[in-house]
Amino acid sequence: MFQSFSETSSPEQGPPRLAALRAEMEAAGLDGFIVPRADAHQGEYVAERDSRLAWLTGFTGSAGFCVALHDTAGVFVDGRYRVQVRAQVADVFTPVDWPEVTLGGWISRNVSPGAVVGFDPWLHTLSQLRELEASTGGIILRRTENLVDGIWKDQPPAPATPAFVQPVDLTGEAHADKIARLAGTLAPAKAAVLTLPDSICWLLNIRGDDVPRTPFVHGFALLHEEGRVTLFVNPDKLVNLGDHLGPNVSVAPVEEFLPSLSRLDGPVQIDPASCPVIVADTLAEAGLEMIEAQDPCALPKACKTAAELDGTRAAHLRDGAAMARFLCWLDQQTPGSFSEIDVVTRLEGERAATNALRDISFDTIAGAGPNGAIVHYRVTEKTNRTVAPGLLLVDSGGQYVDGTTDITRTMAIGAVGDEERRAFTLVLKGMIAISRLRWPKGLAGRDMDALARMALWEHGLDYGHGTGHGVGSYLSVHEGPQRLARTGTVPFLPGMILSNEPGFYREGAFGIRIENLVVVEEAPALPGQTVPEMLRFETLTYVPIDTRLVDRELLTAAERDWLNSYHANVLARIGPLVDGEVSGWLTRVCAPI
Structure with a gap:
């Protein structure tokens, strides 16, 4: 577990x-x-x-x-x-x-x-x-x-877990090629300071276990204009890498990071959004010119390669089958006979049964009744609640070597009231609006976030979080710089993975969230189209949405068509991966409405 x-x-x-x-x-x-x-x-x-x-x-x-x-x-x-x-x-x-x-x-x-x-x-x-x-x-x-x-007298020591290689058949690009490509973008800077673990792990095609839920190696790095990298890390972490890093990557202890900054030739590129103050102080004290720019790994990392997307699709099918087995089990339970901890345990067990799970991508959120209104709720032995009739919100994900998943489903447990069904349908309408969207290239998350909220706004409702976040490829489940939110200013580009997760929360009563992951792709031209380039989302997540909670009268014909088509795709893609009672259950719950 x-x-x-x-x-x-x-x-x-x-x-x-x-x-x-x-x-x-x-x-x-x-x-x-x-x-x-x-x-x-x-x-x-x-x-x-x-x-x-x-x-x-x-x-x-x-x-x-x-x-x-x-x-x-x-x-x-x-x-x-x-x-x-x-x-x-x-x-x-x-x-x-x-x-x-x-x-x-x-x-x-x-x-x-x-x-x-x-x-x-x-x-x-x-x-x-x-x-x-x-x-x-x-x-x-x-x-x-x-x-x-x-x-903090018993403060734990810094982590020193061994790093491991993320193979090129999953990354789609050798790290030597990444280094050369990004080094060519630095001019006039002589070097760029890298402090974000996901940037360093992505650049060097390595992963680690220094923090829970996210396969990070903690360290710092310098990307030099001539196409080499200096990695500042506890050398004990590199014992399993063999000769993977190669001649263009030199390794130094973390303690050498600040002194090495002082010895650089300027100018030096830093990202003020992630650069620690002490780094800027050290460069300034050495009299080095600083060029402020976005972390050079941020956009290349966000735009996934074909290999990364293929791996992500495979991970989502594997994860979707595990979710189907879990949801089938859930439907067989009697309300009041099981708890939130039972839900978390069963779901993790289904993912572990794939024999491919490396970790969960975050602590599973399983909120029954009022606990569902706590957006990032984590069940403990103290807070564990019996799942009684009402709504159950489950937000979870897996870390697989070929991809990172993140999915939320809200399910009916026994009888559910009209208010809950109406709110669920309004949230679903927002999720469908984003899923169906086509847009001119150049738009960012802030240009689209309102579409997910429009149905809720019409009823005086809203939610207090962004509609979506970026997702990595066997890296962080929350990845920048792209965001589907009012604060999202980075234009969406093909290959970017995002979550699509509107919600609604009635404090003390219930919570609703419906989430799929999507990836940006080029949209085929339409007859008579005058916009030169348009983009759309490909859906990555294929797991049934609880139609028992849908108020059909609130859906338009186009929204019903999308939901029915989605469920047909779920059945076509996940159906061959399950059998027995799960297969029969999946056929029933994917029936058109």
């Missing part, structure tokens, strides 16, 4: 740990200290050693930060975590709605002019610091050692 159900949040530890942090602040002459969720690599998933926000506050979400002042401590979370944070932190912490309330604005309102607020320059990006400086006039922001590390 990859997922555990132990309670990782310790709200009762929050007050003494906050008191200890405040003592450290007093000794350091600070009026405040910022504790982010991020590590030095700005990853969504962090190693146990870097789980400072959770250790201090008890909040275990994948995004957020705490600002500890002497008389108050704010825990900043976005719309995904506002229910969760209230359940996880002690009353010495105040939840703050972010980004509606900005970090700088909140600090300025809660300290006096001239106050000194400390931060660890490894854990904040250059962009974050600039935004903070612009909104905290009169406040002194001071670089410090990490004060949490000073009071």
Whole structure:
């Protein structure tokens, strides 16, 4: 079992740990200290050693930060975590709605002019610091050692798991060719600093186990203009790579990263959105010119090769068959006779039975009734709920060597009310709208996000998260730079994989989300088409949608046609991969409406 159900949040530890942090602040002459969720690599998933926000506050979400002042401590979370944070932190912490309330604005309102607020320059990006400086006039922001590390006496060691090769038949391009191709884009920079683990792993065709759920190797790298890479990593991680890295990749200890920056010839390219402040400080102290540009791996990594897409399609069929077996089992259960933990255990078991599962791609979300309204709910032995009549939301995914999956289905368990059926259908209409979309090349997620919300908006409803995120190829299940959201500014390009997951959440009652993964592809020209280039989505996920929850009167003829066609494709693609009672069940649930 990859997922555990132990309670990782310790709200009762929050007050003494906050008191200890405040003592450290007093000794350091600070009026405040910022504790982010991020590590030095700005990853969504962090190693146990870097789980400072959770250790201090008890909040275990994948995004957020705490600002500890002497008389108050704010825990900043976005719309995904506002229910969760209230359940996880002690009353010495105040939840703050972010980004509606900005970090700088909140600090300025809660300290006096001239106050000194400390931060660890490894854990904040250059962009974050600039935004903070612009909104905290009169406040002194001071670089410090990490004060949490000073009071965390049993802090785990840094991970040192062995890396392994991601073979070229799955990546579609040898890493030597990637290095040469990207090095040719750097001019006038002499080198680019790489700090994101997914960029480094993608570039070098390696994977690892330094963090849960995402096959990352932690390290830093320099991409040089002449077509070579310096990799800064614990050398113990490379024992299984043999001669894979080759002559164009040199290896140095992580401790040499900052000193090596000082010895570079400028100019040096950095991405302010991911570059730690300490990197920019080091380059500036060495008098090196910095060129600010997007991480050179970001777009090439997002636009999957034909081999990566073939692998992803295969992974989704394998995963779809596992989901079908799970859903067939679920339909056989009597409401009230099983729990959320039973759901998670059974689903992971079906994925493991493929003999191809390397990990789950995130902790499975199985929310029954009101727990479904907690967007990133994680069931524990303490919160485990019996699945009674109503809605069950299951958001899950697998990490396979040929692809990463992510799927959400909301199912009827016994009798379901009219409000739930109406909300489900409105969410489905939004998901179908994105699935059917054709658009002129050059548009970004912010241009499309509203289409997923239109049916909900017409009824005064909405959801507090983006409609979709990028997905990697046996890498992070949440990958940039593409996003299907109001904040998505990167134009969609062929080969980009995204999720399509509108939702609706009635706090204290139920949650609904329906999610497929899709990939951007060129759209065939239409008769009389005047737009020179158009794009569309190919669906990757083939798993039945619960038609018991569909209010047919709310669907248009075109939406019904899409749903029936989708289910025909599910039956055609997944049907040959299952047998026995699962085959019969799949035929029934894919029947046209």
